[in-house]
Structure formats: structure tokens, C-alpha cells
Amino acid sequence: MLETIRIDCPYCGEGFDTEADCSAGDQAYIEDCAVCCQPIEIALSVDHEGNLLSVRAQRNDE
Numbered sequence: 001m002l003e004t005i006r007i008d009c010p011y012c013g014e015g016f017d018t019e020a021d022c023s024a025g026d027q028a029y030i031e032d033c034a035v036c037c038q039p040i041e042i043a044l045s046v047d048h049e050g051n052l053l054s055v056r057a058q059r060n061d062e
């Protein structure tokens, strides 16, 4: 189940859309910013029915 999510880049502040696979439950992964290409750590919180609860985007440097 792919869902389009909106990410606000913690490096450059630009927003962009990307897709997240909500069928895999809670997850965290790295995705490069579509604007500045910095690695953003994206953390998804998903309930047991696959509904996206929250999206967190943070810098991947310590």
C-alpha cells in the first residue's frame, strides 16, 4: 500500500512529495532530498491496519 507523503527537508527547508509503503508497519529509512540531495532520515508510524499515523523527517548527522 503506497501512500504519498509530504516531506519538509530538514536541511534546505523545501517540501517535496514522496511515496511510502505503509504495509510494512513502523519503519525508518533514508531518502535523499529531491531538492538538495542531502540524506533525510524518514520515520513512519503506521497502525496495525496500515494507516499512516505520522511522518518524521530529520537530519542524518548525529
Ligand SMILES: [Zn+2]
Residues within 6 Å of the ligand: 009, 010, 011, 012, 013, 014, 033, 034, 035, 036, 037, 038
Ligand atoms: Zn533539501
